[in-house]
Amino acid sequence: MGRFTFKLPDVGEGIAEAEVVAWHVAVGDQVAEDQPLADVMTDKATVELTSPVAGRVVERHGAEGDLVPVGSDLVVLETEAAASAAAPPAPKPEVVEAPEAAAPPPAPPAAPSSDKPSPGKALAAPAVRERARALGIDLASVPASGPEGRVTHADLDAVLAGGGVRAASYAPREGVQEVKVIGLRRRIAERMQESKRRIPHFTYVEEVDVTELEDLRAHLNRTHADARPKLSLLPFLMRALVQALPDWPQINATFDDEAGVVHRHRPVHIGVATQTRDGLIVPVVRHAETLDLWAAAAEVARLAGAAREGRSAREDLSGSTITITSLGPLGGVATTPVINHPEVAIIGPNRIVERPVVRAGQVAVRKMMNLSSSFDHRVVDGYDAAEFIQKIKAMLEHPATLFVA
Numbered sequence: 001m002g003r004f005t006f007k008l009p010d011v012g013e014g015i016a017e018a019e020v021v022a023w024h025v026a027v028g029d030q031v032a033e034d035q036p037l038a039d040v041m042t043d044k045a046t047v048e049l050t051s052p053v054a055g056r057v058v059e060r061h062g063a064e065g066d067l068v069p070v071g072s073d074l075v076v077l078e079t080e081a082a083a084s085a086a087a088p089p090a091p092k093p094e095v096v097e098a099p100e101a102a103a104p105p106p107a108p109p110a111a112p113s114s115d116k117p118s119p120g121k122a123l124a125a126p127a128v129r130e131r132a133r134a135l136g137i138d139l140a141s142v143p144a145s146g147p148e149g150r151v152t153h154a155d156l157d158a159v160l161a162g163g164g165v166r167a168a169s170y171a172p173r174e175g176v177q178e179v180k181v182i183g184l185r186r187r188i189a190e191r192m193q194e195s196k197r198r199i200p201h202f203t204y205v206e207e208v209d210v211t212e213l214e215d216l217r218a219h220l221n222r223t224h225a226d227a228r229p230k231l232s233l234l235p236f237l238m239r240a241l242v243q244a245l246p247d248w249p250q251i252n253a254t255f256d257d258e259a260g261v262v263h264r265h266r267p268v269h270i271g272v273a274t275q276t277r278d279g280l281i282v283p284v285v286r287h288a289e290t291l292d293l294w295a296a297a298a299e300v301a302r303l304a305g306a307a308r309e310g311r312s313a314r315e316d317l318s319g320s321t322i323t324i325t326s327l328g329p330l331g332g333v334a335t336t337p338v339i340n341h342p343e344v345a346i347i348g349p350n351r352i353v354e355r356p357v358v359r360a361g362q363v364a365v366r367k368m369m370n371l372s373s374s375f376d377h378r379v380v381d382g383y384d385a386a387e388f389i390q391k392i393k394a395m396l397e398h399p400a401t402l403f404v405a
Contacts, residue, residue: 004053006075008068011040011047017069018042020062021183025075029057037075040068041183055079065182124151132156133173184279195341198257200377203336206389210352211367213399220293228294233349233369234272235296237324239402240395241347242268242289245322248388252321254342255379262344262379271320271340272300274307282340283307284320322346335372344376345385347392371396 011018018040025037033054040047055077062068122139124132128151132139139151142159146152181189210233217231245252249264256263268289271282283303288296306312323340324347331351339346350370357366371392375385395401 002079003058004055004077004079005073006037006049006051006077008040008070008072008074009049010070011042015042015070017067018047019182019186020064020066020068021046022064023060025057025060027057027060031055031057031077041187046183049074051075051077053077053079065180065186122151123149128153128156135160184276184281188279191341192338195338199339199341199344201336201339201374202377202382202385203372203374204382204385204389205334205370205372206393208369208371208393209357209366209397210369213396214352214367216399224294229297229301231293231297232300233352234300234324234326235291235293236396236399236402237347237349237392238270238285238288238291238296239293240392241270241322241324243395243402244388244391247391248384250379250384251345251375251388253344253379254321255344255376256342257378265321267321269319269321271323271343272303273323273325273340274304276308276310281307281312281317282320282323283312283316284318286319324348327351334370337372337374339374339376344379346374348372348374 008018019042020038021041022039023037024039025031025035031037031051031054033052034050037049037051040049057075058078059073059076061073061075068074122142122144123146124139124144129139131153132142132151135156137156137159142151142155144151145155213233213236217233217236221230245268250262252268253262253264255261267287270285270288272285273280273282283306285291285296285299285303291299303312303316306316320340320343322343322345325335325337326349327335329351331349334350335348337346337348348371350372352367352369354365354367356363357368358364359366371389373385373389375382
């Protein structure tokens, strides 16, 4: 028998350490060659590390969330062959991360709570107890049929089927769940903290009448339903940004505040904030100025799908010059979006609602939407930001102008 020590390899140029975000093996597990051992995250990527040899895990170093130096021991395997000092092959990056992005790592499992009751409490598994709380059922009043007098899901079903014995008052909730902030969630937290610490934000909110735009969007979707991608609001807003930004080059910019240099970008690379199961990432629609409505819609759909499935490519997740963030139908009345550092502006459309509006002295029902935006006050003056948003507003309210160069 031999022992093989798997050391954390160099997972990226200039990387000194990586965060353990998920373990795929435990001490005592038998692993095959090329079987995944762990996922680690650097500032730029989540990397799946695989075993170069077959063997049994006898040591595992680093808990989920720990930072491990490159070259340090990660896993020790007991092998049939003599111990080998050969370095493992370089790992393959699976997904790139940053709030610009990343492959969502598996959420750390919460420690199971004990189902042993304190005196006076019914005996039940945590899932049964949680379900009873949600239903407002007092477990002490439920006849138990499970082993050792445990209340089961079947017992709850019987209570509900029979008209149910409900608690006279809502059952109290107990317990605290500790969730370690690691992986993508930690990267998001760090980026948001950095953005708010370094950038003096100011937010500007303007009301936009999108009645004509929504009519045009519905017409185009009906007309081209079988041949072209479905259009949301985003391609129209992207078109408005492409048209307006040349007149405000300080907004399509990134700011290197350490060097004191603002980089004004001629191409428009639009980040589209996308919600995944583990957090927000920002894939990038490159050269949006070259895309028509349907090409923009198709690219947004491609990028969002890849992000949610954890298969974004590195180039899809970096290099944005301005970001759009939208909660869709959950968009609320107004938001204060956080700038995607090192950019200097972010635009956030809110929910579209129908409401009465006075137009030319008459009350009419119109489709209204607030447009919330935040700017870096070191680079963008309030007056310029207001003029820029007013230009966007005018184009969205008169959508034919989106197609006039």
